[in-house]
Every structure is written in C-alpha cells, then in structure tokens.
Amino acid sequence: MDQHAKTPMHFTIIRAVQAILGFIVLGVSAWLIHGAVSDEFVLALVCGLFTMILAVVNILAGRMASLRTDLFTIILLSADALLAVLWLASMGANAHLRSILNVPIDCVANVDTGDAVNSHFCVTKRSALTPTNLVKRTNPYLVVGPAGKAGISGIAVISAIEL
Numbered sequence: 001m002d003q004h005a006k007t008p009m010h011f012t013i014i015r016a017v018q019a020i021l022g023f024i025v026l027g028v029s030a031w032l033i034h035g036a037v038s039d040e041f042v043l044a045l046v047c048g049l050f051t052m053i054l055a056v057v058n059i060l061a062g063r064m065a066s067l068r069t070d071l072f073t074i075i076l077l078s079a080d081a082l083l084a085v086l087w088l089a090s091m092g093a094n095a096h097l098r099s100i101l102n103v104p105i106d107c108v109a110n111v112d113t114g115d116a117v118n119s120h121f122c123v124t125k126r127s128a129l130t131p132t133n134l135v136k137r138t139n140p141y142l143v144v145g146p147a148g149k150a151g152i153s154g155i156a157v158i159s160a161i162e163l
Contacts, residue, residue: 101152
C-alpha cells in the first residue's frame with residue numbers, strides 16, 4: 001500500500017498555471033532576445049524553461065505512485081527553492097534594466113539583419129548605412145521601444161508572481 005497521499009487537484013492546477021506563466025516569460029524573453037541579447041533576458045528565458053520542466057515533473061510526481069518517494073520529494077522541494085531564487089534574481093534584474101531605460105535616443109532608422117539573435121541595430125545618423133553609423137544594441141547601449149519596455153516590465157511582474 002502507498003503511504004503517500006495523492007496530490008490534491010488544486011496543487012495540480014497551481015502547477016499548470018505556473019507552467020503557463022513560465023511559457024509566457026519564455027516567449028516574451030525570446031522575442032526580446034531576437035532584437036537584442038541582454039543577460040537579464042537570458043536569465044528570464046532560463047527561469048521560464050526550468051519552471052515548465054519542473055511543473056511537468058511535479059504534475060507527473062503527483063500522479064505516479066513510483067515518483068512519490070521521500071527522496072524525490074526532497075529533490076523537488078530543493079529544485080523549487082532554487083527556482084524561487086532564480087525568479088527573484090530575474091525580477092530584480094529586469095526591473096533594474098527597465099528603470100535605467102529612460103534616456104531619449106534619436107534613432108533615425110531601425111535595421112533588422114535577419115539574424116535569429118541580436119538582430120536589430122539602431123542608426124543614429126542620417127547618413128548612409130555603414131557599420132560606423134550602426135550602434136549595436138547591447139547592454140550599455142540597449143535601445144528599446146515602448147513594446148520592448150512593456151515586455152521587460154511584464155517579465156519583471158510575472159517573475160514576482162512566479163516567486
């Protein structure tokens with residue numbers, strides 16, 4: 001006879017919501033990484049990916065009797081504690097990044113190179129599009145429009161919820 005009780009349904013629902021929020025963060029951070037790679041976006045992407053994996057493992061552990069062992073429970077609790085620290089770091093990093101993106105920039109043209117990552121460049125002069133006129137959008141020189149700022153704020157808020 002199994003000495004461990006079956007996981008209540010509301011815990012399964014909470015884990016499913018957690019996985020959905022992790023997927024949203026994963027998608028928004030991937031969209032932001034497509035434009036400009038920043039450490040804060042990569043941390044949020046990793047947090048979203050790990051959350052989805054851990055939520056699926058937790059849901060399976062609640063349904064399969066072979067995974068309801070004391071050792072496996074301790075491992076899942078340790079992984080949840082690690083994720084809490086990662087989500088806290090993601091929230092702080094993205095909130096800080098959003099708070100420093102307040103300098104107005106006169107971006108004449110936005111060039112998309114078509115790359116999968118770090119593909120957008122900002123032209124700051126009205127002359128020809130030469131490599132000397134392109135300002136690469138990396139972290140001290142990150143240029144983000146209103147949609148990107150909303151995405152960064154959304155990542156910070158969802159990180160706080162996931163925490």
